[in-house]
Structures are given as structure tokens and as C-alpha cells.
Amino acid sequence: MNFRQHNDWAMNDRGGAPSSEVEGAVSAPVPIEGIRGKLTADAPLAKLVWFKAGGHADWLFEPADLDDLTEFLARLDGQLPVMALGLGSNMIVRDGGVPGIVIRLGKPFSKAEALDDCILSCGGGASGILVSSTARDAGVAGLEFLRGIPGTVGGFVRMNGGAYGREVSDILIDCDVILPGGELVTLPAADLQYTYRHSALPDGAVVVSARFQGTPGDPKEIGTEMDRIAEARENSQPLRTKTGGSTFKNPDGQKAWQLVDEAGCRGLMMGGAQVSEKHTNFMINTGDATSADIEGLGEEVRRRVYAHCGVELEWEIQRVGRA
Numbered sequence: 001m002n003f004r005q006h007n008d009w010a011m012n013d014r015g016g017a018p019s020s021e022v023e024g025a026v027s028a029p030v031p032i033e034g035i036r037g038k039l040t041a042d043a044p045l046a047k048l049v050w051f052k053a054g055g056h057a058d059w060l061f062e063p064a065d066l067d068d069l070t071e072f073l074a075r076l077d078g079q080l081p082v083m084a085l086g087l088g089s090n091m092i093v094r095d096g097g098v099p100g101i102v103i104r105l106g107k108p109f110s111k112a113e114a115l116d117d118c119i120l121s122c123g124g125g126a127s128g129i130l131v132s133s134t135a136r137d138a139g140v141a142g143l144e145f146l147r148g149i150p151g152t153v154g155g156f157v158r159m160n161g162g163a164y165g166r167e168v169s170d171i172l173i174d175c176d177v178i179l180p181g182g183e184l185v186t187l188p189a190a191d192l193q194y195t196y197r198h199s200a201l202p203d204g205a206v207v208v209s210a211r212f213q214g215t216p217g218d219p220k221e222i223g224t225e226m227d228r229i230a231e232a233r234e235n236s237q238p239l240r241t242k243t244g245g246s247t248f249k250n251p252d253g254q255k256a257w258q259l260v261d262e263a264g265c266r267g268l269m270m271g272g273a274q275v276s277e278k279h280t281n282f283m284i285n286t287g288d289a290t291s292a293d294i295e296g297l298g299e300e301v302r303r304r305v306y307a308h309c310g311v312e313l314e315w316e317i318q319r320v321g322r323a
Helices: 066-076 128-137 144-148 153-158 219-236 256-262 291-309
Strands: 021-023 038-044 056-062 082-085 091-093 098-104 112-114 119-123 172-178 184-188 206-213 273-275 283-285 318-320
Touching: 066 172, 066 206, 082 153, 082 206, 091 291, 112 128, 119 128, 128 144, 128 153, 128 219, 144 219, 153 206, 256 291, 273 291, 283 291
Parallel strands: 021 038, 056 098, 082 098, 091 318
Antiparallel strands: 038 056, 112 119, 119 206, 172 184, 172 206, 273 283
């Protein structure tokens, strides 16, 4: 990758707490004098992910702004693993919890702004709904598909999120990333080496902002397309349940949901986890599922699909932490 030092502290909001706030009885992993964000030891993560299951983070850091996050990671200097957490929509947090530091980007990173030449500048914590709505209001077309991605800019930039025939690699200009050692760099889209639901971003890198390229469009037509996408999702996906989004990647030329269905897995259960009756590429937590139930069910589906047709499904959902 061709890292370029980024000196324009984009998306920076110098608000936040006047001094550091630490919750938990153990010593902080870095000196916290001057750190203004919230640092919590042994932080429960189940409430922060869509499946509503899983263990705790060793540490959860919620930075006050970009300067605060950069300083915190510089002090950490790669001594502990780092994981960014957005809306938690495409993730299984294993029951043993997540080692190291989980970074959760809040309001200072959740802005979206239309610039000249149909460019959208967005914080890493901005949702797909906010980005697409901001584009619509500014008459910028080409970003409507983000309405169908239940996540944040940081997550779908990392994973090349896509829906309804388009993906992030089609629109990304560049992104601002903090590396594990605290260095803030700008990466052009080409450096991310995008493939299907994958990028070359280093482990522990945190996407703090991104620029997307659209085209001129009519706000009414853009809104109509966004409404179509929202209705299609509502009609076809189990959105009103505790789910994690699409479970498996689509194999070349095939649909994962169809392979799962043909293998007889519709409605299959393990503990409190179930393959959705509504959309078989979704798993749901029926109420009391553990993350082991959910991941185990996914592995059983993979086994049955392979036995039925010889296709080895690949996980799309991220599975993180200790078993």
C-alpha cells in the first residue's frame, strides 16, 4: 500500500469530555492523562451487536473526536489488538469476548456532507441510511444502494459492502485510516485492492472518514429508488428480528440463500439460533441464543450445503473474539 500522511484533520469535533473517563477497576492499558473519551474495562458487547449475543471486550474505547482517537492509538502503539465496531450488524462476537481494544466511533464520526462535484464526505461512524439520504437531498445519484446496507462507513469500506447490484468499490474515492500505531493516512481506493466483500486494509486499522463519488441526479428519482430498496429489504429479509445480515457470500454465479434452501436448512435450529424461514441466508437469535449456537448453526449449514452440492460456502459475517 502507498500510505500518504494525512494532515487535514477531517471530521474533527473538539467537543467531548474535558478529561478522561475510565470505567472499571483494572489499570488502563495506556496512560490516560489528556485522553477525553470514555474507556471501559470488561465492557459487554451483546447490546451493541444485532444478534444481541456474545461476550465482553477487554476494553471499549469511545473517543471524543479524531485527535483523541489518534492520541490514544499512538500511546497504545500496537501493544494490543484493536478492532473497530460500527452498528454490529454483520458480526458474531464470540462468547469468550474480544481481546484488546474495541473502538466504537460515536457522533463526532457520524457526519455526512455533500461537497462540490457530487462528492460525499462521510465519517467512519455514519450509517448507510444517513449517507444515502444526504446524497439524495443534495441531488447526488449513485449512492442509493447504501440504503440497503445495515452498517456504517467504516465497516462497509473495510468489507466492500454491497447491495442491489453495486458495491463500495464502485464509488469510493479515498478514505482516512488510523493505523494501529496511531498514524493517520489517506488511502486511495486502488490501495484497498478490493475483491468481493474484502479489502487489503490492515488488521487493527480504523476507518475514520471516506469520500464517495456520485453523479448528478433528481432528488425525487433518487428518493424513489431508495424507497424501492427499503421496501425490498422489508419484504424479503427478517429485519424485525435479532439477526446479523447476510450470513454467507454468494458463490460465483450462484445465490447462497438458494443453496441453503436446497440443502434443506430453512428453519434449521441449534439451541436458540435458527436459519430464517423468510430468507435462508439470514440466521436469527430466537431469544436466548449464545454466539456458539449461532456460529455452530452456520457451520452446520455449511456442512449440509457441501454434502448436498459440493459448494463450500464462505462466511460473510465477521466472527470475532475468543470461543
